[in-house]
Amino acid sequence: MAATVSVTVPPPAHAEPLKPLTPGEVKYLNQAHQVYAASRNPIALRSDGELLIDGRYACDKRAAGYVGVGATFVDPVLSQLAFIYLCP
Numbered sequence: 001m002a003a004t005v006s007v008t009v010p011p012p013a014h015a016e017p018l019k020p021l022t023p024g025e026v027k028y029l030n031q032a033h034q035v036y037a038a039s040r041n042p043i044a045l046r047s048d049g050e051l052l053i054d055g056r057y058a059c060d061k062r063a064a065g066y067v068g069v070g071a072t073f074v075d076p077v078l079s080q081l082a083f084i085y086l087c088p
Contacts (some may be wrong), residue, residue, distance in 0.1 A: 021080035024085040024086055024087070025052060025086065026080050027085045028051075028052070028055055028082065028084075028086050029036070029048050029051060029052070030058075030084070031081050031085070032051050032055075032077070032078060032081055034083075035077055036077070043077075044076055049081075051078065052086075053081075054074050054075070054076055054078050054082075055074075055081065055082035055084060055085075055086045057072065057074060057080070058072055058074045058078060058079040058086075059081040059082050059083070059086050059087040061074075061088075062079075062083065064086060067079075
């Protein structure tokens with residue numbers, strides 16, 4: 001009894017082109033890295049993408065009327081920096 005296995009390769013995925021960071025995003029990330037490095041907080045080990053996602057999430061929640069760690073689960077430092085540099 002012989003078995004035949006057919007393997008197909010899907011076409012390559014196309015990603016959105018990368019956009020350069022805005023000046024506000026650059027300031028937000030620089031401040032976050034400085035604060036967390038000085039305080040030796042493990043959040044300092046997060047990637048820039050994770051920090052930006054948390055900041056944008058805090059902005060979205062504030063626009064919906066939710067503010068604070070209890071409502072957003074975002075670190076208060078990131079929330080404050082997001083309110084300063086990222087939120088419209």
